[in-house]
Amino acid sequence: GAVVSQHPSRVICKSGTSVKIECRSLDFQATTMFWYRQFPKQSLMLMATSNEGSKATYEQGVEKDKFLINHASLTLSTLTVTSAHPEDSSFYICSAQPQGAEQYFGPGTRLTVT
């Protein structure tokens, strides 16, 4: 099956700093990747759709200047949380669709902002 990786798996940062999370498709090319956020005991919420070679599409309520997405190649999308604050602490998960409708999820990144 298709494999999606994420790095890092866990990160702790201080308030006001920026954190970059990488999402890679290891055995397929992905023109589109999706970034979700999951707060404790809640569901996954789509943050943005990452499009290779063009600007990301953000969901309503997600600040595009705070959550910077770059999809510079067909196998890599990055999410940068800028000026992170404790309320940004969450589980961030990416996904991609190699073909068809099924999505393959990365293992997630646990971000803790102190």
Add this chain to the structure above:
Amino acid sequence: GENVEQHPSTLSVQEGDSAVIKCTYSDSASNYFPWYKQELGKRPQLIIDIRSNVGEKKDQRIAVTLNKTAKHFSLHITETQPEDSAVYFCAASSTGRRALTFGSGTRLQVQP
């Protein structure tokens, strides 16, 4: 946009019993309905999915039914086992909006 509602939020069953989780969706354009099992701190794991041209699909102890007219779909787990304990999410997407819209989740606990 799409809105997916899921019930119940928690479900406790005895080992060997059946469990049913129900979801409704709002967008008639949705045509793909996956179910995921998620364990704490892990990624969602696809357990079964159904497309809108099919009314029912079964895989061993797991089945999904879809009623397009009523816009609802359900997950059925038979002969539950303690290892089935987890949080289950339904989701929906369409050809036009490929991103998934998730339900709120159901915490299933199977008592041995």
